[in-house]
Amino acid sequence: MARCALLLIASLAAAASVALGQNDSATCTDPKLTCLAAQLPSHPIGTYQCATDGSICCTDWVSSSCPVCGAISFPPSDLYGCAGETWDAAGQLLDYSYAGYRAGVDNLPDMPKTVDLKDSYGAKGDNKTDDTQAFLDALDDVTDQAVIYIPAGIYVISNKLEIQKRVVLKGAGRNATILRFTKSLTDIGNNTWAGGNSQYTYGPALINFWGTGRTDYTTLMGTVTRFAARGSKRLYVSSVAQFGINAWVRLLLTNVNNTLVADLHSYMITPDTQFNNRARIIMFNFKVTEIGPDYVGFERPLAVNVSTAWKPEIHSWAPFTRTECGVEHLTIQMPWTPYNQVNKELGWNALNFWWTPHSWVNDVDIQNAGMQKMVGC
Numbered sequence: 173m174a175r176c177a178l179l180l181i182a183s184l185a186a187a188a189s190v191a192l193g194q195n196d197s198a199t200c201t202d203p204k205l206t207c208l209a210a211q212l213p214s215h216p217i218g219t220y221q222c223a224t225d226g227s228i229c230c231t232d233w234v235s236s237s238c239p240v241c242g243a244i245s246f247p248p249s250d251l252y253g254c255a256g257e258t259w260d261a262a263g264q265l266l267d268y269s270y271a272g273y274r275a276g277v278d279n280l281p282d283m284p285k286t287v288d289l290k291d292s293y294g295a296k297g298d299n300k301t302d303d304t305q306a307f308l309d310a311l312d313d314v315t316d317q318a319v320i321y322i323p324a325g326i327y328v329i330s331n332k333l334e335i336q337k338r339v340v341l342k343g344a345g346r347n348a349t350i351l352r353f354t355k356s357l358t359d360i361g362n363n364t365w366a367g368g369n370s371q372y373t374y375g376p377a378l379i380n381f382w383g384t385g386r387t388d389y390t391t392l393m394g395t396v397t398r399f400a401a402r403g404s405k406r407l408y409v410s411s412v413a414q415f416g417i418n419a420w421v422r423l424l425l426t427n428v429n430n431t432l433v434a435d436l437h438s439y440m441i442t443p444d445t446q447f448n449n450r451a452r453i454i455m456f457n458f459k460v461t462e463i464g465p466d467y468v469g470f471e472r473p474l475a476v477n478v479s480t481a482w483k484p485e486i487h488s489w490a491p492f493t494r495t496e497c498g499v500e501h502l503t504i505q506m507p508w509t510p511y512n513q514v515n516k517e518l519g520w521n522a523l524n525f526w527w528t529p530h531s532w533v534n535d536v537d538i539q540n541a542g543m544q545k546m547v548g549c
Contacts, residue, residue, distance in 0.1 A: 275459070281496070289310055296327075297323065298325065318340070319342050335380060335382065343502025347537075372519030378506075379504070379524070381523075382527070384494045392488075405470055412463050421468075425478065426449070427447050428482055458472055495529055520540065
C-alpha cells in the first residue's frame with residue numbers, strides 16, 4: 173500500500189509542477205482569446221478574458237460581453253486551460269475523474285439500518301462507558317451486507333474493529349455520532365519497531381475492512397502484446413476468450429529497471445531506487461466496453477503508457493466479492509498527541525479498506541489521525 177500512495181503523490185506533484193505554469197507568452201491579442209462562454213456544455217464556466225494589465229486570465233462566471241477579469245480570476249494553465257479545454261488524455265495531467273464509488277458514475281446507496289447499536293447491543297454512547305464489546309458483538313452477529321446504525325452519542329472504543337463482511341457503519345450525523353478511540357495500534361498490539369521504524373506507518377487502521385481479493389495465476393485473463401500510449405482506450409491482448417462486456421478488470425504493470433516510474437514522471441525526476449523492479453506497482457482498473465479479435469476496449473483513457481517491457485497483465489475482478497462497504501455520517505476521534513516523525517508513528521490510523529472495491533466514506537470527520545484513510549491496492 174505504501175508504494176501505491178507514494179507513487180500517486182509523486183505523480184501528482186510532477187504533473188502539478190507543469191500544469192500550474194502560466195503561458196506568459198500569450199496575450200489578449202492572440203486569436204484564440206475570444207469569449208468562450210460555452211466551451212464545455214456540461215461545464216460552461218472558465219472563459220478566457222483579459223485582465224486590466226493586458227494579461228490572460230480565467231473567470232468562473234460567464235458574460236457575453238467579455239468584461240475584464242475581476243478579483244476572482246486566475247491565470248490559465250498550459251495543460252488544463254480554464255475549464256479543461258486544453259486538457260489532453262495523452263498529456264501529462266492524469267485523469268482522476270473516475271475516482272469514487274463505482275467510478276463516480278452511480279450515486280451512493282442509502283441503505284436502511286439492519287441493527288441499532290444501542291437497542292440491540294446495549295451500547296451507551298455516554299463518553300464514559302467502554303462500548304467496544306457492543307461493536308464487536310454487532311460485527312459478529314450481522315449477516316452479509318448489513319447496516320449497523322450508531323445513534324447519536326460519544327462511543328468509547330479501546331480496541332480495533334476488524335470487519336470481514338460487507339458492512340456499513342452508519343451514524344446519525346457527522347457532529348452527532350462520535351467514535352472515540354482511546355488506544356493506538358501500538359497500545360493495542362505489539363509494534364515490532366523493526367529497524368527502528370514503526371510497523372504502523374502505512375497501516376493497518378483502527379477500523380479495518382478486509383476484502384477477499386487476490387491477483388495470481390488463477391485470475392490472469394491475458395497479457396498485453398503491443399505498446400499502448402497514455403490516453404488510449406484499447407489494449408491488444410494475448411487472448412480475449414475470458415473477457416466480457418461490462419466486466420471490471422485490472423491492468424498490472426511491473427517497474428522493470430525503474431523505467432516505468434521514470435516514464436510515469438515524464439523523465440523529469442530521478443526515480444526512487446526503492447521502487448526498482450517492483451511487481452504490480454501500477455494497478456489500473458477499467459470496465460470492458462469493446463471486444464475485438466485480439467483487443468479489448470474500455471470507457472476511460474489509459475492514465476499511463478503501457479509497454480510490453482513492463483510485463484503487462486490483465487486480471488479478473490472475480491475474487492472481489494466483498495464490496496459495498498461503507499462508513500458514513502459520523503466522526504472518528506483520537507486523542508491529540510504530538511507527531512513523532514516519519515516511520516515513528518504509534519498507529520493512530522482511522523480507516524483501512526483492503527481489497528473492497530465499490531466502497532465509500534461519506535460525511536465523515538476524522539480528528540487527530542496519523543493516517544486518515546487507506547485504500548488497499
